Amino acid sequence: MRIIRHGAHQIIRTTQKSNAAAIGHTAACRVHPPAPTPVIDALLHRSRVLVAQPAALEAALLRAFGLPPTTGVAPLTRLADAGCPLDQAWLRADPVHLAISRDNAQLFDSHVIDPTAEEMAAIAATVNAHFASQGIKVEFPDPARGYIATETNNLPNSTPLWQMAGANVFDHLPLSKTRTNWRAISNEMQMLLHEHPINQTRAANGSPVINGLWIWGGGTVETVLSASDPATESPTFTHVFARLALARGLAMAKGLALATLPPRFDAGLIQQDSLVVLHTATREIRGQSRETWPAEVAAIERDWVTPAVAALNVGELHALTLLIPCESVTLTIKVAPNGIKAKVLSLAGLLTGKKSLGGFA
Numbered sequence: 001m002r003i004i005r006h007g008a009h010q011i012i013r014t015t016q017k018s019n020a021a022a023i024g025h026t027a028a029c030r031v032h033p034p035a036p037t038p039v040i041d042a043l044l045h046r047s048r049v050l051v052a053q054p055a056a057l058e059a060a061l062l063r064a065f066g067l068p069p070t071t072g073v074a075p076l077t078r079l080a081d082a083g084c085p086l087d088q089a090w091l092r093a094d095p096v097h098l099a100i101s102r103d104n105a106q107l108f109d110s111h112v113i114d115p116t117a118e119e120m121a122a123i124a125a126t127v128n129a130h131f132a133s134q135g136i137k138v139e140f141p142d143p144a145r146g147y148i149a150t151e152t153n154n155l156p157n158s159t160p161l162w163q164m165a166g167a168n169v170f171d172h173l174p175l176s177k178t179r180t181n182w183r184a185i186s187n188e189m190q191m192l193l194h195e196h197p198i199n200q201t202r203a204a205n206g207s208p209v210i211n212g213l214w215i216w217g218g219g220t221v222e223t224v225l226s227a228s229d230p231a232t233e234s235p236t237f238t239h240v241f242a243r244l245a246l247a248r249g250l251a252m253a254k255g256l257a258l259a260t261l262p263p264r265f266d267a268g269l270i271q272q273d274s275l276v277v278l279h280t281a282t283r284e285i286r287g288q289s290r291e292t293w294p295a296e297v298a299a300i301e302r303d304w305v306t307p308a309v310a311a312l313n314v315g316e317l318h319a320l321t322l323l324i325p326c327e328s329v330t331l332t333i334k335v336a337p338n339g340i341k342a343k344v345l346s347l348a349g350l351l352t353g354k355k356s357l358g359g360f361a
Contacts, residue, residue, distance in 0.1 A: 037297065039306045043322070043335050050332040056162040057279060058246055060325035064275065065250045068229040072155070072219025074147065076249030079221060082141040086225075089154070092217040093138045093146035094161055095120060097208040098169055098190065105169040109161055110144035113208045117143045119198050123210060130192055136185065138213065145245065146213055155218035156182040164214065174215050182215050189213050221253050241270065242277035264303035267311045278304060312337045 059069035074090040084090065095115045097108040120140040128137050138146045156176035164172060174182040190212050193199060199209035228234075240251035241261045251258040261276070262269055270276070280296045311317045312335060322333040 037301050037305075039301050039309060040322070040333070043305075043309065043333050047336060048334040050334070052330040052332070055325040055330045056160075057325055058160065058162050060323060060330065061244075061247055061250065061277065063229060063232045064235060064323065065254060066229055066232050066234045067224065067227055067250075068231075071224060071227055072217050073160070073246055073249075074217035075219050075221045076224060076253055077145055077217075077245040078141075078147050078249070079252050080245040080249035081145060081147075082139075084221065086221040089150050089152045089218060089220050091148045091150055091155065091215055092161070093148050093213040093215050094144065095123070095146065095210045096161075096212045096214045097210060098212045103170075106166065107164045107169050107212075107214065108208060109164070109214070113210055115143040115210055119143065119210065120146070122198050123193065123196060126196060127189060127192060127213070130188075131185070134180070134185075136180070142245070148215070150180070150218070152220060152223075154178045154180055156180075156215065158182070158216040158218070161214050161216055169212075186212070186215055224253055235275070237273045237275040239270070239272045239274040240277070241274060242279075244277050244279045247275075247277040265307040265311070267307075267316045276304070309335065 055063075055069070058073065062069050062071050062073075074092040075084060075088070077092070078084045078090045095110055095113060097113045099106045099108065117140070120143040124138050124140055124146070131137070136148060138148050140146045154176075156174035156178065158174035159167075159172040173186055176182050193209075193211050193213075196210075199211060202209050235254075237256070239257040239259065240247060241259050242248055242251070243261050248258055257272070259269075261278075265276075278300050280300070305322070308317065308320055312320045315337070320335040322331075322335065324331045324333070
């Protein structure tokens with residue numbers, strides 16, 4: 001079993017009589033102290049710990065599927081949100097709030113602005129009417145994720161949204177030498193949304209306005225299926241448990257069995273080599289809910305890591321790997337059943353830079 005955890009959000013990979021893996025992420029571990037994680041700390045004593053460069057959850061997830069972190073995710077999330085032809089090129093056009101000053105514009109995504117389906121339907125109607133003559137149409141099957149269908153030779157170079165937190169938007173506007181000037185389109189969308197009735201209502205209510213659509217992530221499912229990352233191993237899991245759209249889209253594109261994420265680890269449900277993606281702590285961090293983040297971390301340890309380790313120790317799991325991407329370091333913890341203690345380490349110490357990995361790989 002393999003678990004991915006990010007922002008003390010985790011991905012777990014498991015094998016039932018099998019292997020398991022997980023991915024999770026401690027995205028803002030420097031900003032807010034992590035919650036106590038005694039079970040994970042104990043795993044650090046008895047496991048093989050691999051250290052890599054820091055990574056966002058999405059980049060770690062792409063690598064878990066054997067793909068480069070530069071893979072365009074728009075067709076993958078579109079596949080999960082609404083389905084799409086494998087050869088259709090898509091761009092993401094996600095609602096954002098731009099806090100603009102004289103020489104800077106800081107971006108906040110849907111985790112902060114929390115758009116509704118009704119709001120995005122109204123914005124889509126305005127945008128699509130304005131750009132109809134240029135053949136640009138945005139759709140919002142999910143209020144957090146917009147999509148524009150285009151051609152494979154009309155995709156801009158753009159920065160993934162997950163890299164934009166705290167960045168100056170002016171340094172990252174989409175660049176292209178294609179038929180469509182996507183930078184100009186982005187600027188025009190900002191002006192179009194500035195006085196939108198939806199934003200007038202939001203401003204009156206003290207909510208952040210939706211004054212931009214971030215264009216990024218272009219590609220096709222076909223391109224994804226033909227891509228590979230020589231720096232990563234091919235995935236060995238056959239089942240994926242996730243709510244995250246990117247994880248679900250990756251599983252669908254790769255033809256893997258996809259299941260709804262249960263509320264907690266259940267050895268009876270996870271019967272095969274599986275990837276479990278837990279992203280709630282990342283959601284809290286990106287939504288600026290730092291006061292609730294430690295509780296999400298504690299819940300991941302209580303509901304997932306603790307019972308998974310117990311299942312490993314009694315032989316219900318053959319292997320367990322925790323992948324924890326963080327802004328300061330990415331940890332891969334390969335857990336041995338009832339392993340021998342090594343150095344005294346803590347997840348909080350590692351993620352805040354207060355402890356060294358010493359002799360670990």
